[in-house]
Structures are given as structure tokens and as C-alpha cells.
Amino acid sequence: MARTKRTVCPSTETPRKRMASDLQELSVHVRFAASGETLVTLPLRPQMAVSKVRERVNRSLSLGLVVTSLLQGAGILSESARLGELASEGSEVNLDAVVTLETxxxxxxxxxxxxxxxxxxxxxxxxxxxxxxxxxxxxxxxxxxxxxxxxxxxxxxxxxxxxxxxxxxxxxxxxxxxxxxxxxxxxxxxxxxxxxxxxxxxxxxxxxxxxxxxxxxxxxxxxxxxxxxxxxxxxxxxxxxxxxxxxxxxxxxxxxxxxxxxxxxxxxxxxxxxxxxxxxxxxxxxxxxxxxxxx
Missing domain, CATH: 3.40.1460.10 (Nuclease A inhibitor-like)
Incomplete structure (x- = not known):
């Protein structure tokens, strides 16, 4: 009887992303995009969408400061992207924020x-x-x-x-x-x-x-x-x-x-x-x- 070969499909996730998605919490560091000054560091869940991250960051800022978009590198992040996809070293996520000053x-x-x-x-x-x-x-x-x-x-x-x-x-x-x-x-x-x-x-x-x-x-x-x-x-x-x-x-x-x-x-x-x-x-x-x- 001929042996049937079993095909193993490699995971499309990188080890970095698998590790981040398995964590209960990520440390998210948000900086001013213009100056690099640290705005806030928050412990957040890997499943959280960027749109919700932006809301959380805004609630932690001084009144009148408003984050309009979040970036990683030179690119503006999609509002639907998940934090677990953005982790750089296991439990760390570094983001830049475009901030406006309202009244x-x-x-x-x-x-x-x-x-x-x-x-x-x-x-x-x-x-x-x-x-x-x-x-x-x-x-x-x-x-x-x-x-x-x-x-x-x-x-x-x-x-x-x-x-x-x-x-x-x-x-x-x-x-x-x-x-x-x-x-x-x-x-x-x-x-x-x-x-x-x-x-x-x-x-x-x-x-x-x-x-x-x-x-x-x-x-x-x-x-x-x-x-x-x-x-x-x-x-x-x-x-x-x-x-x-x-x-x-x-x-x-x-x-x-x-x-x-x-x-x-x-x-x-x-x-x-x-x-x-x-x-x-x-x-x-x-x-x-x-x-x-x-x-």
C-alpha cells in the first residue's frame, strides 16, 4: 500500500506576529510625529483596532489636543488594522501620532x-x-x-x-x-x-x-x-x-x-x-x- 504524503502548509503569520497575538496585553508607545516627543504609553489588547487606539490616546491627552491619525514608519495606519499585527518586538508597539490643537x-x-x-x-x-x-x-x-x-x-x-x-x-x-x-x-x-x-x-x-x-x-x-x-x-x-x-x-x-x-x-x-x-x-x-x- 502506497504511503500518502501529508502536506504541511506553513503558517502565513510570522513568528513575531504569532507571539504578539498570543499575548494578553501590549505596551503601546505613542509619540508626536512632528517632534518625536513621547505622548503616552498605554497597555492595550492585541485585538484592538487602530480606530479604538486613537480614541484611547485622545482620552489620555490634555484637553484640546486631538490625534487625527496614527502612523508606523512613514505610512498612515488603516483604522481597521489590529495592534497585534504591528508589534515590533513581542510586546512592544511604537506608533507616531499626527496631532492638532483645537480650542x-x-x-x-x-x-x-x-x-x-x-x-x-x-x-x-x-x-x-x-x-x-x-x-x-x-x-x-x-x-x-x-x-x-x-x-x-x-x-x-x-x-x-x-x-x-x-x-x-x-x-x-x-x-x-x-x-x-x-x-x-x-x-x-x-x-x-x-x-x-x-x-x-x-x-x-x-x-x-x-x-x-x-x-x-x-x-x-x-x-x-x-x-x-x-x-x-x-x-x-x-x-x-x-x-x-x-x-x-x-x-x-x-x-x-x-x-x-x-x-x-x-x-x-x-x-x-x-x-x-x-x-x-x-x-x-x-x-x-x-x-x-x-x-
Whole structure:
């Protein structure tokens, strides 16, 4: 009886890919494609698709930073590709990310969105705002000038009145705000849209006689050069000379470098963040963030 030869078909998987697919977890290192700077390292399952990886990376980034595509080498990865197919040495996957900066609050000491205000989108509550290093260069230069002119902002009470009290201030930049200051502040603070009624669109350069319903007041910092950007004629300054001179210097810079000045708050007697600000020449918003507590 003739022997029947058994044909053995070799696996189409390489040993590297077989090993990766057998693992429960891969260590995924994601870098900025432009600079090579490490963005994040995540433990992820080999079966996860690139589209889901991108979502996970976005959730781990500072607010405003968005990964639009992932690359390996020079090629853009298919959204349907699996991590197990991309492992380079067993449990390691190295990816590059194309990242854009959307409307983002840039701070010298970034904090979580939920630390600034309660009514934030729940999925963003623990995400941190961007570092000032991410701010556009022209806006960052104005911010640095403000910090140099008023180095004691954090210890100066920014808001005071018969039924309200405030805290110190910090210089901020809102990158890529668009032309609508109201919407930009809401987005930058990650406010929950469902908890805010949408108000009339604010137009830069238009003078409002009073605050828009609960949100935005258009200002002229030129009228506050003696008192400071944070005070109007109805408020008595009463600060020591050092504080007064710093506020005056900061106000002068805001007059010289910013246009479309405004004050943003939550309105309706709600305690929370307050922004005194204006538009920089590059379209960014630069100003001072503080908070108001109603009593």
C-alpha cells in the first residue's frame, strides 16, 4: 500500500506576529510625529483596532489636543488594522501620532477640568488642560509679558463686592478660539453643553450696554487703566501701591496687545471661573483667569 504524503502548509503569520497575538496585553508607545516627543504609553489588547487606539490616546491627552491619525514608519495606519499585527518586538508597539490643537485652555500649571468648575463634561472631568508651552507663539509672548508685569497676580484678589468674593488670578491663553468668545470660553473650560443654555452669539468689536444673559460682558480696558482691568468705577481699589502698579501695568499691556476685551463668567449668580481677556493678533485669546464665589 502506497504511503500518502501529508502536506504541511506553513503558517502565513510570522513568528513575531504569532507571539504578539498570543499575548494578553501590549505596551503601546505613542509619540508626536512632528517632534518625536513621547505622548503616552498605554497597555492595550492585541485585538484592538487602530480606530479604538486613537480614541484611547485622545482620552489620555490634555484637553484640546486631538490625534487625527496614527502612523508606523512613514505610512498612515488603516483604522481597521489590529495592534497585534504591528508589534515590533513581542510586546512592544511604537506608533507616531499626527496631532492638532483645537480650542484649548493653556496654563502655566495645568489642572484638571473639574478642578476649575463643577459643570464640566463628565468624560473630561479628570483630563488636564494644556501646558502654556502648547500656546501659539504670539499669544505666549503676550502672556509672558503679562506675567512679568504682574508677578503677584496669584495673591491679588481679583473680584470683590457686597455679595461676592474672589481669588487670585493666573495668566492663560485660549488657543484656536474662533471668533465667538462666548463659545470659546465654554469649550476651553469643557463646560457641559446640556447644563448651559445657548445664548446669542457674541460679535468681537460690538459694544454691549450690559452683560449678555449670564455669560459675557464686552469691556474697554482703556477705561480701567487707573483702577485695573478687573475693576470698574463702582468698586474701590484700596490695594497697596505695589499691587496697584502691577494691575495698571497688566492693564496697559492688555490695551496695547489685545482687542475685543471682555469678561466671561457663568452668570445667574453662579460661583465659578471668571476670565478677563481679549483677542491677540494671531486670533488667540489671552487674559487672566480667576474665580468668583457668591455669598
Amino acid at each position: 484649548a485652555l493653556c496654563m502655566v500649571r495645568p489642572c484638571a477640568a473639574g478642578d476649575l468648575v463643577d459643570i464640566v463634561r463628565e468624560e473630561d472631568r479628570h483630563r488636564r488642560h494644556c501646558d502654556m508651552s502648547r500656546a501659539p507663539s504670539a499669544a505666549k509672548a503676550v502672556a509672558e509679558s503679562l506675567m512679568a508685569a504682574a508677578p503677584d497676580l496669584e495673591s491679588i484678589q481679583m473680584i470683590g463686592g457686597s455679595n461676592e468674593s474672589g481669588h487670585g488670578g493666573q495668566v492663560i491663553v485660549i488657543a484656536n478660539p474662533g471668533s465667538d468668545a462666548l463659545s470659546a470660553c465654554q469649550k476651553a473650560l469643557a463646560l457641559d453643553d446640556e447644563d448651559l443654555e445657548q445664548e446669542e452669539e457674541w460679535i468681537p468689536g460690538r459694544r454691549y450696554a450690559q452683560a449678555m444673559p449670564g455669560r459675557l460682558l464686552h469691556l474697554r480696558f482703556q477705561e480701567r487703566l487707573e483702577l485695573g482691568f478687573n475693576r470698574d468705577d463702582s468698586e474701590e481699589a484700596g490695594e497697596e501701591d505695589r499691587v496697584e502698579s502691577q494691575l495698571q501695568a497688566a492693564t496697559q499691556i492688555m490695551c496695547d496687545k489685545l482687542s475685543g476685551h471682555f469678561k466671561f463668567d457663568l452668570g445667574r449668580g453662579r460661583s465659578g471661573p471668571v476670565i478677563f481677556s481679549g483677542f491677540c493678533e494671531d486670533g488667540s485669546i489671552v487674559g487672566v483667569l480667576t474665580s468668583c464665589v457668591y455669598t
